[in-house]
Amino acid sequence: MAKATNGAGPCRPTPTHSHEGIRLMNIEIGKLAPGLARCPADSAQDIIARDKVQAPDWVRSESYAFLGSADIDTRRYTDPEFARDEYRKLWTRTWQFACREEHVPNVGDYYVYDIGAYSFIVTRVAQDDIRAYFNACLHRGTKLRASGTEGCASEFKCPFHGWSWNLDGTNRNITCQWDFPHVDPREFSLPQARVAILGGFVWINMDPDAPELVDYLGPEALAHMQAWALERRYIHLHVQKSFPANWKLTVEAFLEAYHVIETHPQVAVSNADANSQYDIYGDHVNRFISLLGVCSPHLAGQYTEQDVLDQFTVGDGTMLDADRPRVGDGTARQVMADLFRAMFEQATKTDLSRVSDSEMLDCFSYTIFPNTYLFPGISLPMVYRFRPDPKDHRRCIFEVMFLRPVPVPGERPAPADIVVLTDAQSFTEAEGMDPGFGRILDQDTDNLHAQQEGVEASAKGGLTLGNYQEIRVRHFERAVDKYMSMAPYRPDIDTLRR
Numbered sequence: 001m002a003k004a005t006n007g008a009g010p011c012r013p014t015p016t017h018s019h020e021g022i023r024l025m026n027i028e029i030g031k032l033a034p035g036l037a038r039c040p041a042d043s044a045q046d047i048i049a050r051d052k053v054q055a056p057d058w059v060r061s062e063s064y065a066f067l068g069s070a071d072i073d074t075r076r077y078t079d080p081e082f083a084r085d086e087y088r089k090l091w092t093r094t095w096q097f098a099c100r101e102e103h104v105p106n107v108g109d110y111y112v113y114d115i116g117a118y119s120f121i122v123t124r125v126a127q128d129d130i131r132a133y134f135n136a137c138l139h140r141g142t143k144l145r146a147s148g149t150e151g152c153a154s155e156f157k158c159p160f161h162g163w164s165w166n167l168d169g170t171n172r173n174i175t176c177q178w179d180f181p182h183v184d185p186r187e188f189s190l191p192q193a194r195v196a197i198l199g200g201f202v203w204i205n206m207d208p209d210a211p212e213l214v215d216y217l218g219p220e221a222l223a224h225m226q227a228w229a230l231e232r233r234y235i236h237l238h239v240q241k242s243f244p245a246n247w248k249l250t251v252e253a254f255l256e257a258y259h260v261i262e263t264h265p266q267v268a269v270s271n272a273d274a275n276s277q278y279d280i281y282g283d284h285v286n287r288f289i290s291l292l293g294v295c296s297p298h299l300a301g302q303y304t305e306q307d308v309l310d311q312f313t314v315g316d317g318t319m320l321d322a323d324r325p326r327v328g329d330g331t332a333r334q335v336m337a338d339l340f341r342a343m344f345e346q347a348t349k350t351d352l353s354r355v356s357d358s359e360m361l362d363c364f365s366y367t368i369f370p371n372t373y374l375f376p377g378i379s380l381p382m383v384y385r386f387r388p389d390p391k392d393h394r395r396c397i398f399e400v401m402f403l404r405p406v407p408v409p410g411e412r413p414a415p416a417d418i419v420v421l422t423d424a425q426s427f428t429e430a431e432g433m434d435p436g437f438g439r440i441l442d443q444d445t446d447n448l449h450a451q452q453e454g455v456e457a458s459a460k461g462g463l464t465l466g467n468y469q470e471i472r473v474r475h476f477e478r479a480v481d482k483y484m485s486m487a488p489y490r491p492d493i494d495t496l497r498r
């Protein structure tokens, strides 16, 4: 991707920061009711309101609520029994992104999605009909398609004894049917999970009693998603790597910008971290808006607007001084928005003149519980997916997908093949990965390793969260609690046929 790197170049000042200034300013603010205190700097909405190309309503709104200050019990990250319970209560009842529609563009195309021991063949049965079959033979249980595979099929035939099913899930063949007088082929269709299509994503849910996806998201979050039209994008780059921590710790590592100043100081000069905005929507969706092109409040007064702009544009330090974009009388943020618009218009062959400066620049991070992150912005147009490693509750399978607009006019490009990195590899080694962003993910990986070990070693046994900046962590864990308080649900063929 042609995005300018956020990495600190050798010719720029090294960020230094002091938490003391903000601590002193917060003495007064700390007297407010819990949850009302905010970083004493311009808010994200203040800054967005000054932009030249105005942001849409879904950007210009806030939806925070205080949810308490109690510690989060660390047992949920360390206890294998808790992880086993999640498979029975949480993963069997929640909506999960299984694949993109462009993974199965034609009738007969299929894509295998696994969550824990569960496995699904997501397949297009007709132009407007995508189904998700439980990936197990109804004879003696053999997996019909191997995990991690995709392709095109006219039937799903079991490799063991050759029983087979039509694309529509009806039974096609029972080998030596004379020996199975007790099997009525009409009763032996492949069981299905529920499927919903939204934003070009194929979502599945094993629970027949779960709310519809649109109700699960709620009206406000649904309206946001519909405004993004992510169905008009495609996967340009798809990278997978295992993180050395429980899946919930891993999800939470990306839910706040609070850690940026300490973990990713190289981006703080041009990233408004402490005044990021946090919102929650119903039980299953939350978001933050983290602004780019403005300096971290932790570094207030240390950098000029030109310094902030240089963070983005100078890159590896090889740019000639004469070529450096200048702020002039404007702001780094405005110059960046204009530069990004021109750069992405050229890269994607699309007209972005009416896309707001905020959408061009800022990081919008939405979490759809339990394990999908959507980033609908233009500069960081990503999807994250987190799945527990079924063999080790201390590990998480992480995927990042970069979405690009489908060229207009033009054919929809095929989705990128997945690049799987080993534990020893850096994210920067994935071909096409922005090196600055790959470095950020490597820094998060190091943290997760230390955090998993720390929660195992902890005598405190609880995570203490900030009321505002870590509200998404609390909101996420509240949803975990909601599902973990439910009775176990194991998909069974009779319930699924109802």
Ligand code: FES
Pocket: 137, 138, 139, 140, 141, 142, 158, 159, 160, 161, 162, 163
């Ligand atoms: S296990 Fe599938 S045909 Fe026998």
Ligand SMILES: [Fe+2]
Pocket: 253, 254, 259, 263, 264, 440, 444
């Ligand atoms: Fe991070």
